[in-house]
Amino acid sequence: MTCEEVRLSLGVYVLGALDPEEAAAVEAHLDVCPECAQEMAELSGLPTMLGRVSAGDITLAARPPRAVLDRLLAASAKRHKRSRLLLSLAASIVVVAVGGAVLSTTLNSSPETSSAAGAAPEAAARSLAPQDDALASKVAPDASLAPDVMSSPEILSLPQDDPIRFEGRAGKVRLTLGLVAAEGGTRVEIELAGVPIGTACRLVAVDRRGTVSPVSSWTVKKADYRGGKAHLPPGSSEYQIEQIDRFELITRSGELIVAVPIPQDGVPTPAS
Ligand SMILES: [Zn+2]
Incomplete structure (x- = not known):
C-alpha cells in the first residue's frame, strides 16, 4: 500500500470499518511509516x-x-x-x-x-x-x-419539551399555564399576574365530564412577583391534556378568580 492509499483508508480504519485484509495492510504500513502513523494518531x-x-x-x-x-x-x-x-x-x-x-x-x-x-x-x-x-x-x-x-459531555444534550401555553383573563388578572405531557398526566407551569399579595389560591383542572381534580395551591407572596408576574412552582394534573376542559383558579373559599379554557381542537390561545 502506498502512503496515499493508506491515508485515504485511515478514517475508515479508525472507525473499525475496514475489512480484515485491508486493516492488516494498513497496520503493516503504519508499523514502518512514521508519517502515516502520526496521521493516524491525529484521527484516533x-x-x-x-x-x-x-x-x-x-x-x-x-x-x-x-x-x-x-x-x-x-x-x-x-x-x-x-x-x-x-x-x-x-x-x-x-x-x-x-x-x-x-x-x-x-x-x-x-x-x-x-x-x-x-x-x-x-x-x-x-x-x-x-x-x-x-x-x-x-x-x-x-x-x-x-x-x-x-470531551464535553453536554454538547448534544436534548432540549426540554416545550410547554403548550394557554391563557385566561378576568379583569386585570391574567393566568398563563404551560402544559407538558408527563408520566401519569400533565405538568402545569403557572404564571400569574394581577392577583393581590396574600390571596390564597387553588388551581384545579376540570375534565370534559366536569370532574374536578386539584393541580396546586399557594398563597401569593410578594417574593413570587418578578417583573409584574408571579412565577409559581409547577403543579401537576392526573388528566392528560386532551381530557382537560379548563383550569380554574379559585380562592380557598371556592370563589372563581379566573378560568383558563383548553380548546377542544387543541389550538392554543395565543399567550403573550
Ligand atoms: Zn506512509
Missing part, C-alpha cells in the same frame, strides 16, 4: 466522539447538511491535505452514521464559540444554514477536531 479521537452520539441525537438531526459539506469540501480542497482528509472523514461520518448532529456541532464549536457548546443540536443545525460561509472560513487548515469539544 474520532470514535470517542462518535460514541457519545445517542439515538435521540440522530433523530434530532433534522436535515443532513450535504450542501454545506460539499461546499466545505470544495473550498478546502485547495488547502492543506490533512484538513481535506478530516473533512472527508467528517462527511462520511455524517452521511453514513448520524446525519448531521456531529458535524454541525463540531463545526460550530471552534474555540471562540465553544461557550455555545451546550446549545441544543436543533439550534446548531439551524445556525448552520445562514452561516455557511462563516463556517467554511472557521474550518481553517489547522482547525482539527478540538479535544475540548470531544
Whole structure:
C-alpha cells in the first residue's frame, strides 16, 4: 500500500470499518511509516466522539447538511491535505452514521464559540444554514477536531419539551399555564399576574365530564412577583391534556378568580 492509499483508508480504519485484509495492510504500513502513523494518531479521537452520539441525537438531526459539506469540501480542497482528509472523514461520518448532529456541532464549536457548546443540536443545525460561509472560513487548515469539544459531555444534550401555553383573563388578572405531557398526566407551569399579595389560591383542572381534580395551591407572596408576574412552582394534573376542559383558579373559599379554557381542537390561545 502506498502512503496515499493508506491515508485515504485511515478514517475508515479508525472507525473499525475496514475489512480484515485491508486493516492488516494498513497496520503493516503504519508499523514502518512514521508519517502515516502520526496521521493516524491525529484521527484516533474520532470514535470517542462518535460514541457519545445517542439515538435521540440522530433523530434530532433534522436535515443532513450535504450542501454545506460539499461546499466545505470544495473550498478546502485547495488547502492543506490533512484538513481535506478530516473533512472527508467528517462527511462520511455524517452521511453514513448520524446525519448531521456531529458535524454541525463540531463545526460550530471552534474555540471562540465553544461557550455555545451546550446549545441544543436543533439550534446548531439551524445556525448552520445562514452561516455557511462563516463556517467554511472557521474550518481553517489547522482547525482539527478540538479535544475540548470531544470531551464535553453536554454538547448534544436534548432540549426540554416545550410547554403548550394557554391563557385566561378576568379583569386585570391574567393566568398563563404551560402544559407538558408527563408520566401519569400533565405538568402545569403557572404564571400569574394581577392577583393581590396574600390571596390564597387553588388551581384545579376540570375534565370534559366536569370532574374536578386539584393541580396546586399557594398563597401569593410578594417574593413570587418578578417583573409584574408571579412565577409559581409547577403543579401537576392526573388528566392528560386532551381530557382537560379548563383550569380554574379559585380562592380557598371556592370563589372563581379566573378560568383558563383548553380548546377542544387543541389550538392554543395565543399567550403573550
Ligand atoms: Zn506512509
